[in-house]
Amino acid sequence: MTKPSLDKDKIKFLLLEGVHPSAIEVLRSAGYSQIETVPMALQGGELKAKIADVHFIGIRSQSQLTADVLAHASRLAAVGCFCIGTNQVDLNAARERGIAVFNAPYSNTRSVAELVLAEAILLLRGVPEKSALAHRGGWLKSAVNSYEIRGKTLGIIGYGSIGTQLSVLAEALGMKVAFYDVVSKLPLGNARQVAKLLELLAQSDIVTLHVPETAATQWMIGAAEIAAMKPGGILINASRGTVVDIDALAAALNAKKLLGAALDVFPVEPGSNKDEFVSPLRGLDNVILTPHIGGSTMEAQANIGVEVAEKLVKYSDNGTSTSSVNFPEVALPAHPGKHRLLHIHRNVPGVLADINQVFAGNGINIASQFLQTNEAIGYVVIDIDAAHSDLALTKLAEVPGTIRSRVLF
Ligand SMILES: NC(=O)c1ccc[n+]([C@@H]2O[C@H](COP(=O)([O-])OP(=O)(O)OC[C@H]3O[C@@H](n4cnc5c(N)ncnc54)[C@H](O)[C@@H]3O)[C@@H](O)[C@H]2O)c1
Ligand SMILES: O=C(O)CC[C@@H](O)C(=O)O
Numbered sequence: 498m499t500k501p502s503l504d505k506d507k508i509k510f511l512l513l514e515g516v517h518p519s520a521i522e523v524l525r526s527a528g529y530s531q532i533e534t535v536p537m538a539l540q541g542g543e544l545k546a547k548i549a550d551v552h553f554i555g556i557r558s559q560s561q562l563t564a565d566v567l568a569h570a571s572r573l574a575a576v577g578c579f580c581i582g583t584n585q586v587d588l589n590a591a592r593e594r595g596i597a598v599f600n601a602p603y604s605n606t607r608s609v610a611e612l613v614l615a616e617a618i619l620l621l622r623g624v625p626e627k628s629a630l631a632h633r634g635g636w637l638k639s640a641v642n643s644y645e646i647r648g649k650t651l652g653i654i655g656y657g658s659i660g661t662q663l664s665v666l667a668e669a670l671g672m673k674v675a676f677y678d679v680v681s682k683l684p685l686g687n688a689r690q691v692a693k694l695l696e697l698l699a700q701s702d703i704v705t706l707h708v709p710e711t712a713a714t715q716w717m718i719g720a721a722e723i724a725a726m727k728p729g730g731i732l733i734n735a736s737r738g739t740v741v742d743i744d745a746l747a748a749a750l751n752a753k754k755l756l757g758a759a760l761d762v763f764p765v766e767p768g769s770n771k772d773e774f775v776s777p778l779r780g781l782d783n784v785i786l787t788p789h790i791g792g793s794t795m796e797a798q799a800n801i802g803v804e805v806a807e808k809l810v811k812y813s814d815n816g817t818s819t820s821s822v823n824f825p826e827v828a829l830p831a832h833p834g835k836h837r838l839l840h841i842h843r844n845v846p847g848v849l850a851d852i853n854q855v856f857a858g859n860g861i862n863i864a865s866q867f868l869q870t871n872e873a874i875g876y877v878v879i880d881i882d883a884a885h886s887d888l889a890l891t892k893l894a895e896v897p898g899t900i901r902s903r904v905l906f
Pocket of ligand 2: 557558559579580581582583605789792793
């Protein structure tokens, strides 16, 4: 697919799921005016129709950009995930279509860590249950099953950006921290890494999950893992809904094996605030249920809006793909007076030679060039004299292995 350059006022952005207005401010001040916003996720035919017409799409966690949906995105240059998780996008399908995907890997980590810590404190005091009873006219003044958080062991599964932040905050409150991660990690403070998941579960008073959604984390907490937890333990999941077997958790809570739980994410989540939330955990007073709002604070959303919009602007303005989650990272400084061409191709031997032959064979001088590859694709940015860009673009499209090529400016 070969594309000539587009004026900024023709480049269309679609922002779904109530992306924060800070993103619109960034896009407008960069000169982009065609920005459509939708407060919720779109699905099926509606999503396919909308995505077919835009050059950039911004989503959060609810819009499913599957291979089927992306097959309709013939103009799409990039996806901005205005969140941390990117599991809702088929990253390989996007890459094979030459669509770069960006996210905000750090902007809401503090918000999640604060929520988890608050939930741990409330659950250890039985507050959700006592509060629910009070709302129904009950009065449960009792210290039974109420504990201080000080001295308790917090077991963190997934010691990444959120897990480490939580580790520091928990130690500041006097907790002991243990963690399990598939990668060897430098423990912060006095935290210690535990080699086996079942060992961590057996040692922890509170277990909290901070892993991404992958094949390995799918249903990683099921009946056997819950059975390995301490009697009276607490389970918190603010990672992804596919990580915990909810039926097994409901059974353990009903059997009083666990003291309580807090869930922010679910295997099936309503697509909008108007849809019904259905779960076997509904009605259990010792369970805190929140609608996937771990990262939903004004601070985090405003920061995410700026961070991801800036990445989209840089990619659109000069082809910079730094920190893309599925693309080779290229950042070529602007070269005044030159035209910039982008070429995305399958990563097979000989493509760069063929590309350079286009220029050598047509007497076109390359002012600067930068190539990066990953296991599937190569991405090269080339600056040349303006006079030759139409010819170069036509010839570049004929290079075997080409996925996309276009003139940026
Ligand atoms: N509830 C929310 O609103 C919310 C907000 C932000 C992030 N999240 C979710 O939290 C997840 C974690 O976020 P993060 O920023 O800390 O990610 P991160 O990538 O910084 O850390 C994830 C950690 O999990 C580890 N890990 C991966 N697979 C594992 C496995 N099978 N077993 C044990 N450890 C494993 C990784 O090595 C890494 O250390 C995100 O992927 C996202 O899905 C949810
Ligand atoms: O804002 C969202 O919809 C998702 C937030 C969170 O799950 C993330 O991955 O950052």
